[in-house]
Amino acid sequence: MKRSKFIALFGAALMLALAVFAADVVIIKVQATKLRLQPKFFAQTILSLQAGDRLEKVGESEGWIKVKTSSGIFGWVHSSAAETPKFALSAMNTTLKSKATASEVALAGKGFNKQVEESYRAAHGDISFVWVDRMLVFKANPAQVEDFLRRGRLGEYGGAK
Amino acid sequence: MKPPRPGIRIWAVIALAACLASCEMIEQNVEILSGGRVTARDAQKVLETGEKIRGTFADITEEEEYYIGRSVAALILAKYPVYGNETVIQYLNTVGNAVAAFSDRPEIYAGYHFLALDSEEVNALSAPSGFIFVTKGLLRRCRDEEMLALILAHEVGHVTGKHGLQAIKKSRLADLFTFAGTEAVQRYGPAQIARLTNLFEGALSDIAEQLIERGYDRKYEYDADAMAVAYGSRTGYEAGGIVRFLETMVNDASPAAAQGWFKTHPTAEQRIDRINREIGSLKTAPKIDEVRTKRFKQSVGALK
Numbered sequence: 001m002k003r004s005k006f007i008a009l010f011g012a013a014l015m016l017a018l019a020v021f022a023a024d025v026v027i028i029k030v031q032a033t034k035l036r037l038q039p040k041f042f043a044q045t046i047l048s049l050q051a052g053d054r055l056e057k058v059g060e061s062e063g064w065i066k067v068k069t070s071s072g073i074f075g076w077v078h079s080s081a082a083e084t085p086k087f088a089l090s091a092m093n094t095t096l097k098s099k100a101t102a103s104e105v106a107l108a109g110k111g112f113n114k115q116v117e118e119s120y121r122a123a124h125g126d127i128s129f130v131w132v133d134r135m136l137v138f139k140a141n142p143a144q145v146e147d148f149l150r151r152g153r154l155g156e157y158g159g160a161k
Numbered sequence: 162m163k164p165p166r167p168g169i170r171i172w173a174v175i176a177l178a179a180c181l182a183s184c185e186m187i188e189q190n191v192e193i194l195s196g197g198r199v200t201a202r203d204a205q206k207v208l209e210t211g212e213k214i215r216g217t218f219a220d221i222t223e224e225e226e227y228y229i230g231r232s233v234a235a236l237i238l239a240k241y242p243v244y245g246n247e248t249v250i251q252y253l254n255t256v257g258n259a260v261a262a263f264s265d266r267p268e269i270y271a272g273y274h275f276l277a278l279d280s281e282e283v284n285a286l287s288a289p290s291g292f293i294f295v296t297k298g299l300l301r302r303c304r305d306e307e308m309l310a311l312i313l314a315h316e317v318g319h320v321t322g323k324h325g326l327q328a329i330k331k332s333r334l335a336d337l338f339t340f341a342g343t344e345a346v347q348r349y350g351p352a353q354i355a356r357l358t359n360l361f362e363g364a365l366s367d368i369a370e371q372l373i374e375r376g377y378d379r380k381y382e383y384d385a386d387a388m389a390v391a392y393g394s395r396t397g398y399e400a401g402g403i404v405r406f407l408e409t410m411v412n413d414a415s416p417a418a419a420q421g422w423f424k425t426h427p428t429a430e431q432r433i434d435r436i437n438r439e440i441g442s443l444k445t446a447p448k449i450d451e452v453r454t455k456r457f458k459q460s461v462g463a464l465k
Contacts, residue, residue, distance in 0.1 A: 154397035
């Protein structure tokens, strides 16, 4: 077999195999989210999930992914909170190691991370992060938002159309 | 020895690739698995065409975006003082999170967070990863919850569209992706951290220049307006709220109006025309509701 044909076939087979092996796993990519009983934001929550948690994908519906935890619990996560992991052989190989996928960088916590922010802050003492940290304290949890929607006749509580 | 038949070779290659993709085999050397018939350069070609190796702003991870967003937020706060009224801040966070829940990116690394700025400029700013700011001058222009909600939905649109991240120079991203792909360490050493901090500073500068000084490109503003109409109406707000807000800016020659949101945006008239077309294409168009206007006045009406 000619080398170019081998490469093309090898690449196609690799992509097929990666798709087969990786299609049924998703990894949580946000700091924290909830496993929900139904595919909607204000549904009852079952348990808390955090960045890096691996779940088995068993279905999907309009932006939501149905998943199963390692302990066999079924529920829903929004697609913006999870990703299908992608792994690059090049990042694992000592001779070819030159690039990595977003999944690998995210799981390793590499790239721009807390350590980089600390270094930036040390060099820029005039830039204050006090209110940035306080901003994170002001939040509206889903129960508050749902109550706000209900009282304001918004979302599924909507009135005049 | 007779060479193997082509069919056997094909199945052998498929089996080889399948093994390669499995978790157990993935760490083994490509050269070994390819039986020495593929050089390192060839294998790299396979890898580059077959995988989603980081290449564009869209491959910046959620965590990286969060740390970029935190520092861009800090740069915004270095320019504007905070309006620390907790009633106003809590109200902004509730309205903002309501429209974010109906956006295309309801979940973001550390959630959406909103803050008021003590400035008479009419301005709203959004840092990557959902750090969103509105000035007192802008809040004073809003007469009801719909107007505020649609402006916050516009800013959420900039975040979901990753418009801030798109300001980062491609060459800087290429350096980051190569560097972060090669340095497989748990904690960076002094030389590595110095290099990354340099790239980080450059990325912040790219974003801050666009966000604070120059403003988003016209295309991104129109995109964010379209997203505001979509997210606002999905939430149940009257999408015309943004038109009523923009109408307050038409022919306004005051210094407060000339700065901030309208310093660099397309003109109010240009935006109104496009937004009205977006609203006209909605399947259902919610109407304004007095119950919401009342609570808006209770929360924001007494703005000092």
